[in-house]
Every structure is written in C-alpha cells, then in structure tokens.
Amino acid sequence: MxxxxxxxxxxxxxxxxxxxxxxxxxxxxxxxxxxxxxxxxxxxxxxxxxxxxxxxxxxxxxxxxxxxxxxxxxxxxxxxxxxxxxxxxxxxxxxxxxxxxxxxxxxxxxxxxxxxxxxxxxxxxxxxxxxxxxxxxxQPALVERPEIACHVGFSSVSSRSNSQFPGLMRHGFLAELTKTYLRPRITGSVGVDLGFTAAGIFAGAVSFSPHLWDNAAGVVLAQAAGALVTDLHGDPWQIDAPGVVLGTPRAHATILETMHTVRTQFTHEDLSQEFDT
Structure with a gap:
C-alpha cells in the first residue's frame, strides 16, 4: 500500500x-x-x-x-x-x-x-x-468569480511542426479568445498557468504541451481545487494526452467552444502552409 x-x-x-x-x-x-x-x-x-x-x-x-x-x-x-x-x-x-x-x-x-x-x-x-x-x-474549492478571475493562461503561441494544434491555429485561437469574456495571458510557463488556475488566479488554462512533466502536477492541483480537467477535445485527460484544458465550468466550456470554432475555420490548405514554412 x-x-x-x-x-x-x-x-x-x-x-x-x-x-x-x-x-x-x-x-x-x-x-x-x-x-x-x-x-x-x-x-x-x-x-x-x-x-x-x-x-x-x-x-x-x-x-x-x-x-x-x-x-x-x-x-x-x-x-x-x-x-x-x-x-x-x-x-x-x-x-x-x-x-x-x-x-x-x-x-x-x-x-x-x-x-x-x-x-x-x-x-x-x-x-x-x-x-x-x-x-x-x-484552500477552499474553486468558485466562479467572473468579475475577478477572468484570465486564461496560454503559455505559448509557437509550436513544433508536428503539433496537433500548430502555430496558425494557436494564433487564431488566441484571437478568438479575446472576443470572449476571458482575457488571455501568455506567461511562458505551463506550470504557472495550471497552478494559477487551480488557485483561482486564472479562470482557466490550456496547455498544448504533450509532455507529462509539463501537465501532471497541474492536473493534480486543478482536480484538488475542483476544476474541470480534460484533454484538448473535452475527453477525460490521460497521461499520454497531447495537452490539457482546465478551469471553472464556464471558463472550461468557453475554451473548448472557442477551440472547436478555430478548428472548423482552418482548412487542410492552411495547415499545409504551416508545415511547409
């Protein structure tokens, strides 16, 4: 045991x-x-x-x-x-x-x-x-505080060419998020984004990192705080998931809805241009 x-x-x-x-x-x-x-x-x-x-x-x-x-x-x-x-x-x-x-x-x-x-x-x-x-x-469990914690952590807009969510899509995603009630904050650290969300400093966060060392600690913190935690498609998070979305119910839903909108906007031609550059 x-x-x-x-x-x-x-x-x-x-x-x-x-x-x-x-x-x-x-x-x-x-x-x-x-x-x-x-x-x-x-x-x-x-x-x-x-x-x-x-x-x-x-x-x-x-x-x-x-x-x-x-x-x-x-x-x-x-x-x-x-x-x-x-x-x-x-x-x-x-x-x-x-x-x-x-x-x-x-x-x-x-x-x-x-x-x-x-x-x-x-x-x-x-x-x-x-x-x-x-x-x-x-700490007490997370609560929705839209008048205060409306920031969303977004660690990086750059990506490697084999990312499932490449740079062009990240740029579009960031632009679309600014149209929601959330205010994107680019910290440059996945750990900070996920930790701040668990603590209620951010309302939500998205990690595009496929690495367990980036995501695992923040997943434990967010789950302990009562945040919703899924992969980038809204399915239950697994240790081999290529990223994570977490946050309060409203923020989590907004992030996933925005992600879906961006995915449908980008064509295969758009993505092939990303990989060719």
Missing part, C-alpha cells in the same frame, strides 16, 4: 531544497541547446539531479525528468515526474514566471502534484483526495 500523503510530505521537503538552488541560479545562461528555441541551463541540470537523488534516496521510487529522461522505469510502475525549471527562457531572462514541477504517477494517474514558484514565494500542492494547498495552507 503506497502512503500517498507521506510521499507528498517528502516531495514538499525536496521541493524546499530545490527552491534555494532555483533562486540562487536565476538569470543562468543557456548551457544545452535541445531544439530550435529550446534550451536548458546548468541550473535545470543541477536541480533535476538534486531532486532525482533525494526522491530516490527517500522513497525508492524512480524518477522521470525532462532533462535526463527515465532511468530504469516505465509509466506502468510508480514514478516521480520532474520538470526542474518550467519556463526556462523566463528563468534565464530573470522573469519570475517560472517554476519547479513535481508529480507522482501511480497506475498511470498522477496522485501527487507540486508547483513551486520560488521567485514569487508561492508553492501549490495537492495529493489524491486532498484539498489544494498554497504555502502549506488548505
């Missing part, structure tokens, strides 16, 4: 250790080019090594990290999933919209989630059947 609350507490302790390294390293320059416009800093590598070592030492559960991958583990067994610096471009520029993401996946479902924003001194956390915690304090 896995002690989920106990593992959550261990993860919080490890996150606290990583936060100081994160703060000390702000403004680090690119050290490893991974793809066009995508890079890691020495701090990404340092924090992942720190978190990986501590989690394995304290729990015996292997780690799947963005920078070093999965070592001797698969998604069919319990596994920690770590993004040491989510929003690395922000981090390198000194922009505080960046975070440490940690989650625990058991039976192909995330059951622990931590999103830490060390530069703003915010740590969002939750585990299976818990409330959302902000800086270790339990």
């Amino acid at each position: 896995i002690d989920i609350p106990g593992l959550y507490r261990i993860a919080v302790e490890v996150a606290q250790q990583a936060e100081q390294a994160f703060i000390n390293g702000i403004g680090a320059r690119p050290a490893l080019l991974k793809d066009a416009g995508d890079f890691a800093t020495d701090v990404d590598l340092e924090i992942e090594q720190l978190v990986r070592t501590k989690l394995v030492e304290l729990t015996g559960i292997p780690v799947y990290g963005e920078e070093y991958g999965a070592l001797d583990c698969t998604l069919d067994q319990p596994m920690w999933v770590v993004d040491p610096v989510d929003g690395t471009a922000n981090f390198a520029a000194g922009n505080p919209m960046c975070s440490i993401l940690m989650s625990l996946v058991v039976n192909r479902r995330p059951v622990v989630g931590i999103t830490s924003l060390p530069l703003t001194r915010q740590r969002f956390g939750a585990y299976d059947s818990s409330p959302l915690f902000i800086n270790d304090q339990p």
Whole structure:
C-alpha cells in the first residue's frame, strides 16, 4: 500500500531544497541547446539531479525528468515526474514566471502534484483526495468569480511542426479568445498557468504541451481545487494526452467552444502552409 500523503510530505521537503538552488541560479545562461528555441541551463541540470537523488534516496521510487529522461522505469510502475525549471527562457531572462514541477504517477494517474514558484514565494500542492494547498495552507474549492478571475493562461503561441494544434491555429485561437469574456495571458510557463488556475488566479488554462512533466502536477492541483480537467477535445485527460484544458465550468466550456470554432475555420490548405514554412 503506497502512503500517498507521506510521499507528498517528502516531495514538499525536496521541493524546499530545490527552491534555494532555483533562486540562487536565476538569470543562468543557456548551457544545452535541445531544439530550435529550446534550451536548458546548468541550473535545470543541477536541480533535476538534486531532486532525482533525494526522491530516490527517500522513497525508492524512480524518477522521470525532462532533462535526463527515465532511468530504469516505465509509466506502468510508480514514478516521480520532474520538470526542474518550467519556463526556462523566463528563468534565464530573470522573469519570475517560472517554476519547479513535481508529480507522482501511480497506475498511470498522477496522485501527487507540486508547483513551486520560488521567485514569487508561492508553492501549490495537492495529493489524491486532498484539498489544494498554497504555502502549506488548505484552500477552499474553486468558485466562479467572473468579475475577478477572468484570465486564461496560454503559455505559448509557437509550436513544433508536428503539433496537433500548430502555430496558425494557436494564433487564431488566441484571437478568438479575446472576443470572449476571458482575457488571455501568455506567461511562458505551463506550470504557472495550471497552478494559477487551480488557485483561482486564472479562470482557466490550456496547455498544448504533450509532455507529462509539463501537465501532471497541474492536473493534480486543478482536480484538488475542483476544476474541470480534460484533454484538448473535452475527453477525460490521460497521461499520454497531447495537452490539457482546465478551469471553472464556464471558463472550461468557453475554451473548448472557442477551440472547436478555430478548428472548423482552418482548412487542410492552411495547415499545409504551416508545415511547409
């Protein structure tokens, strides 16, 4: 029997250790080019090594990290999933919209989630059947607050050519969202978007990332807060889903309706032009 609350507490302790390294390293320059416009800093590598070592030492559960991958583990067994610096471009520029993401996946479902924003001194956390915690304090469930939390997180309008929601469609989606009651905010960090939505700072968020390390922690947080969580088509979210939509009922519905509108507007010719450029 896995002690989920106990593992959550261990993860919080490890996150606290990583936060100081994160703060000390702000403004680090690119050290490893991974793809066009995508890079890691020495701090990404340092924090992942720190978190990986501590989690394995304290729990015996292997780690799947963005920078070093999965070592001797698969998604069919319990596994920690770590993004040491989510929003690395922000981090390198000194922009505080960046975070440490940690989650625990058991039976192909995330059951622990931590999103830490060390530069703003915010740590969002939750585990299976818990409330959302902000800086270790339990929070009430989300409520609709259209007069306040009408922002929607939208981490990036750029995409790789093989994305199921490529750049042209993202541009159209962003334009259509501005016609709704929601106010798009481009943070540059999926973790920040999902965490802010769980906390009620944003009414909703959409992630086009196919990576589990980007989405898993935020899914746990949002579910704990009472947000709706689906994939980009409105179906139940799975760990291999190429993205996630979450938010209050009204925001979630608005995001999906807007997405559907944009999909129907774009022809195959439009998308072929995207892939040819």
